[in-house]
Amino acid sequence: MYDYLFRISPNPITTATPSRDSESGPLAILANDLHEKFSYGLGNRATLIHPMVPKTSPWPFDISGPILGNQADVLVGLLLDPDHCRRIVDRGPSIDDKTASAFFRQFWGDKAELRRFKDGTILESLVWDDSDPEHSVICQITTYILCKQFGQQVRASPLISEKFFDTLLPRQTATQQDVLEQFSAVTNAFDSLSKSLRAMDSLPLQIRTLLPASPELRFSSLSVPVAGNPDRLGRPIGFYVQFEYSMRWPGDLAAIQRTKIGFLLKIANYLEKDTSVSAVRLGLDHSNSKLLKHSFLDITTTYSIVFRLRIYHEHELELLGQPLNGPGLLSESREEVALAVAEFKRKYTQGPTHTQAVATLITRYPILSLTIRLLKRWRDCHLLSSQIRDELIELLAVRSFACPYPWATPGSLRAAFFRTLAFVASWDWQSEPLIVDFKSDLSKQEIDGIHLRFKAWRRLDPSMNRVAMFVASNLDREGVTWTENRLPRIIATRFTNLAKASINLADEQDLELNPEALFIPSLAGYDFVIHLKHDHSAADRERLSFKNMQVRRQNNAVDAMLDPTQHFFNELQSLYGENVIFFQNESAPTVIAGLWNPQTGPRNWKINLNYSTVPMHKREGAEPQVTINKTSILNDIARMGINVITRIDEEVSKHFPKHQT
Numbered sequence: 001m002y003d004y005l006f007r008i009s010p011n012p013i014t015t016a017t018p019s020r021d022s023e024s025g026p027l028a029i030l031a032n033d034l035h036e037k038f039s040y041g042l043g044n045r046a047t048l049i050h051p052m053v054p055k056t057s058p059w060p061f062d063i064s065g066p067i068l069g070n071q072a073d074v075l076v077g078l079l080l081d082p083d084h085c086r087r088i089v090d091r092g093p094s095i096d097d098k099t100a101s102a103f104f105r106q107f108w109g110d111k112a113e114l115r116r117f118k119d120g121t122i123l124e125s126l127v128w129d130d131s132d133p134e135h136s137v138i139c140q141i142t143t144y145i146l147c148k149q150f151g152q153q154v155r156a157s158p159l160i161s162e163k164f165f166d167t168l169l170p171r172q173t174a175t176q177q178d179v180l181e182q183f184s185a186v187t188n189a190f191d192s193l194s195k196s197l198r199a200m201d202s203l204p205l206q207i208r209t210l211l212p213a214s215p216e217l218r219f220s221s222l223s224v225p226v227a228g229n230p231d232r233l234g235r236p237i238g239f240y241v242q243f244e245y246s247m248r249w250p251g252d253l254a255a256i257q258r259t260k261i262g263f264l265l266k267i268a269n270y271l272e273k274d275t276s277v278s279a280v281r282l283g284l285d286h287s288n289s290k291l292l293k294h295s296f297l298d299i300t301t302t303y304s305i306v307f308r309l310r311i312y313h314e315h316e317l318e319l320l321g322q323p324l325n326g327p328g329l330l331s332e333s334r335e336e337v338a339l340a341v342a343e344f345k346r347k348y349t350q351g352p353t354h355t356q357a358v359a360t361l362i363t364r365y366p367i368l369s370l371t372i373r374l375l376k377r378w379r380d381c382h383l384l385s386s387q388i389r390d391e392l393i394e395l396l397a398v399r400s401f402a403c404p405y406p407w408a409t410p411g412s413l414r415a416a417f418f419r420t421l422a423f424v425a426s427w428d429w430q431s432e433p434l435i436v437d438f439k440s441d442l443s444k445q446e447i448d449g450i451h452l453r454f455k456a457w458r459r460l461d462p463s464m465n466r467v468a469m470f471v472a473s474n475l476d477r478e479g480v481t482w483t484e485n486r487l488p489r490i491i492a493t494r495f496t497n498l499a500k501a502s503i504n505l506a507d508e509q510d511l512e513l514n515p516e517a518l519f520i521p522s523l524a525g526y527d528f529v530i531h532l533k534h535d536h537s538a539a540d541r542e543r544l545s546f547k548n549m550q551v552r553r554q555n556n557a558v559d560a561m562l563d564p565t566q567h568f569f570n571e572l573q574s575l576y577g578e579n580v581i582f583f584q585n586e587s588a589p590t591v592i593a594g595l596w597n598p599q600t601g602p603r604n605w606k607i608n609l610n611y612s613t614v615p616m617h618k619r620e621g622a623e624p625q626v627t628i629n630k631t632s633i634l635n636d637i638a639r640m641g642i643n644v645i646t647r648i649d650e651e652v653s654k655h656f657p658k659h660q661t
Helices: 012-016 026-045 098-111 137-153 162-167 184-198 253-271 315-325 331-364 366-381 390-402 413-426 444-460 489-512 515-519 547-555 557-561 564-576 630-640
Strands: 004-008 046-052 074-080 089-094 113-116 122-127 207-212 237-243 277-285 294-301 306-312 434-436 471-473 528-532 580-584 591-596 613-615 625-628 645-650
Touching: 004 137, 026 046, 026 074, 026 137, 074 137, 089 098, 098 122, 098 137, 162 413, 184 207, 184 237, 184 253, 184 294, 184 306, 207 331, 237 331, 253 277, 253 294, 253 306, 253 315, 306 331, 315 331, 331 366, 331 390, 366 390, 366 413, 366 515, 390 413, 390 434, 390 471, 413 489, 444 471, 489 515, 564 580, 564 591, 564 630, 630 645
Parallel strands: 237 306, 434 471
Antiparallel strands: 004 074, 046 074, 089 122, 113 122, 207 237, 277 294, 294 306, 528 591, 528 645, 580 591, 613 625
């Protein structure tokens, strides 16, 4: 799987004439010339240059080679060195080396220029343009070589596989060279806020560290927050504050939460006087849960970027898990405590560690940022936003860079994207764990321990309803942090099948592939599809032009972040999540699809079922059976979402009527 793949069409005049110089024919001669010229022109940018000629058919004895038609093309595959492929200045030979300088100028023509560098050397050099995302440095070099060195031998411009992928991301995030600069508004705002918080002297404890824990702060969010636009307030960017160690913290969970609220109120009072902050708001997560209730402070900067501050206290995890070690805890309560412990570890322990590791790797491999964001767009377009966490997508992408075997580290977005999908398509997650080693420092004993945990989970959950994909790393050896209770077997299977379908489509169409086709979802196979009104999506609300609405958003950052379609989806999850699997595209919500849980199918009647039922036709001598009342539930959904949905389509084969609203 190449980083770049070119299709070069020879001029029919040059290929129609039989070759007398070589038994290999004119295409083989052209392929050899291409290899020679590309090797010199690309230098250490490419680790492999592989020209490929089409298979030949038999030809008459009276000519020395096959007569080729207009469809005979040469394919050239490139594997790139990520450390050098995006270099914009090439240093050539010294002016003192007359022979090498003459050849350099003959090869590059008017593109070559003499330059004096900072170290005092005077060298022949080349300067390329990296401002156009549709014409990368590699594309410029190869196109120039073809025009300058081959002239009439080849047709105007080659078909380049990579350039179509550079336009798939949002416009402001399409280039590779300035990945970190694209997030500079977020990082600068975070640095400014960090300085303000560290300058506080009115708190009883000093701030020990600030822990970033969001995709925006690890350069991997699908959309980049735009500074200075109050109409585009995205989801809050999370980070944690950890104070210095103190014995004065209370030893009770409820008291710790109240203490956190006190700290947050003091921070809010301080930030209200800060000129770089326009609004602060105190809130609670999971307000109905005793164990998952966590306070936070939303901070809106004057650049219209919203941060969410939480306080991390390390002793809280120990207190949260204490009931698991004691006797007499009911199974339901034990499950609730276990879920709370897992959620706490995911948020406060693994989240910041994961953010730091991914951000560090992206600074080394800028293409990793583009790869992650393109994979997230692919996931969202196929309605898997609510099932597959961002962190899982990021770990799958990181594997292609940190553990690229059997390939080299990808040097292009196209190669990284397809290699990641190819792994997902071929990964036997039922019998193999995924281990991502960020630093290549896992010992054999640690890897064996991860495999033992994987086998233990398969014995504990053989049906794979809790944990289907086991994804561990040198940062998280438990392997279930980002998949437990979120990615059951049915979702993992769908994820794999979608990856297989995308890879098959790419193989069939090859260079003729329109990459946008990979992002078109299929609504077939769902039990029902809820169609949403477009004017309630976040993207459409940005286009509101009423003056009074703009003023209200500027004065109330909370209103600007509200998304009715997302709230509707969350309500469906809370009411019917145990009996229906819902799918959505969180970044561009136009539909919500659903599958009925197979466990709600025909069963013997009993009391206290947690869903609406309808009796089935009773067979003679059989126990009365019931099944989930699909029509009633869909009618309830239609009434509940009357202001945000247009219609509900059920599976066509069942001939159910449409539910209009």
